[in-house]
Amino acid sequence: MKDVAARAGVGLKTVSRVVNSESGVTPDTERRVREAIESLGFRRNDSARVLRKGRTASVGLVLEDLADPFYGPLSRAVEEVARAHGALLINGSSAEDPDREQELALALCARRVDGLIVIPAGHDHRYLEPEIKAGIATVFVDRPAGRIDADAVLSDSFGGARAGVAHLIAHGHRRIGFIGDLPRIHTAVERLRGYRAAMADAGLEVADPWVSLGPTGPDRVRPAVAGMLSGPEPVTALLTGNNRVTVTAVRVLAEHHHPVALVGFDDIELADLLGITVIAQDAATLGRTAAERLFRRLDGADDAPARVTLETVLIPRGSGEIRPPA
Structure with a gap:
């Protein structure tokens, strides 16, 4: 990062702003920094970023079945919102098995994702209460959570x-x-x-x-x-x-x-x-709405969990x- 700053003739903070897509950098300065990044082959150190900010810039998506055409647009919409927030999406299938859903969700939590979007297979999601209390934002989509109070985005x-x-x-x-x-x-x-x-x-x-x-x-x-x-x-x-x-x-x-x-x-x-x-x-709107609600939670929103119901046509x-x- 120091080499990038020296080559572009700017300070370390300016390089950090460009790398993290933050505001406060003029177009000309951003261009010089990006040219320096490309010439030097610089790659952001995400491990250091996690230690500094306490977030991994990753979110998990637990689907019923990745092969189901219904979930393609939903997954893509979640990925687009995640990317707009500088986050990586990691997803997997529960195969409509409650035990597999729990195993997958907790595995994602163990890898320190910042948040989860879950299409539930089971009816009891109390296993996620410790994770939610620890700060992992969680939104359920297509079906509501069971036995916990959590955000949900559903179709009518x-x-x-x-x-x-x-x-x-x-x-x-x-x-x-x-x-x-x-x-x-x-x-x-x-x-x-x-x-x-x-x-x-x-x-x-x-x-x-x-x-x-x-x-x-x-x-x-x-x-x-x-x-x-x-x-x-x-x-x-x-x-x-x-x-x-x-x-x-x-x-x-x-x-x-x-x-x-x-x-x-x-x-x-x-x-x-x-x-x-x-x-x-509208599977894409389901995914987009759930992802936007997730990142709203990650940005600090602490209002009561809500259920959003989208109309069908x-x-x-x-x-x-x-x-x-x-």
């Missing part, structure tokens, strides 16, 4: 599902099935609640065979869809609880001999070309507008 799963079912009812459907995720997952519960609320609003009974919750793999979803389409009172429409369920449902419906209406929760790739009506979440494309057989 209840309202979105309610709107999707109301849309199907408005197009003449009375026998509507719901296929969702595992019943221990907050979003699955909220979407089922929205489905039931819309049916109740219309004075419609829900038959037990019309509801199926469980793993989202094809091995479970395919027979669930097939079962709802058969029997003495087959459904004429489906609300699918997430993108993975929707993909399998589309495959099954393509093989069915009668048209069946479909509204899927989450947008999916090629849905616009395939004409699939969806309830779209119903996008009609054709599949949700199919009318039932006469």
Whole structure:
């Protein structure tokens, strides 16, 4: 750093300001410092910076599944906000396993990340209380924390599902099935609640065979869809609880001999070309909002934890507008 200062003809504090993207440096001075940095191959000593400031300029992101297309835009948005704050993002997948979520979150804390953004797999996050008290800012996204009071940024799963079912009812459907995720997952519960609320609003009974919750793999979803389409009172429409369920449902419906209406929760790739009506979440805004809240905490905000709920959008494309057989 001294060599950079000497080459640029400035003081050490000026070099520090340029390296850390701080204000108070003229454009001409910044240019000379950056030219000196490039010529000398200078690299910031992050270990020394940690000792001096007590922060690592890194944050952790615990996702459900890095391979899930829904989490791509969310992760990218978090990374962009982190980068704007000069921080590195480290992420990993819990694979919807509460034990793995805890292991991963605590491993990130042990590596002294400044903050955590968590998409929870479990229902008890008291294991993070010592870390939060020690100063690790924590924000939950997509689902709220369990048994602790913490910031959360969520989509309106209840309202979105309610709107999707109301849309199907408005197009003449009375026998509507719901296929969702595992019943221990907050979003699955909220979407089922929205489905039931819309049916109740219309004075419609829900038959037990019309509801199926469980793993989202094809091995479970395919027979669930097939079962709802058969029997003495087959459904004429489906609300699918997430993108993975929707993909399998589309495959099954393509093989069915009668048209069946479909509204899927989450947008999916090629849905616009395939004409699939969806309830779209803004995954990027979820991630950005959570990350901005995290860095607000890291900058010293100490107001009470809050829950932010983002609206969903119903996008009609054709599949949700199919009318039932006469």
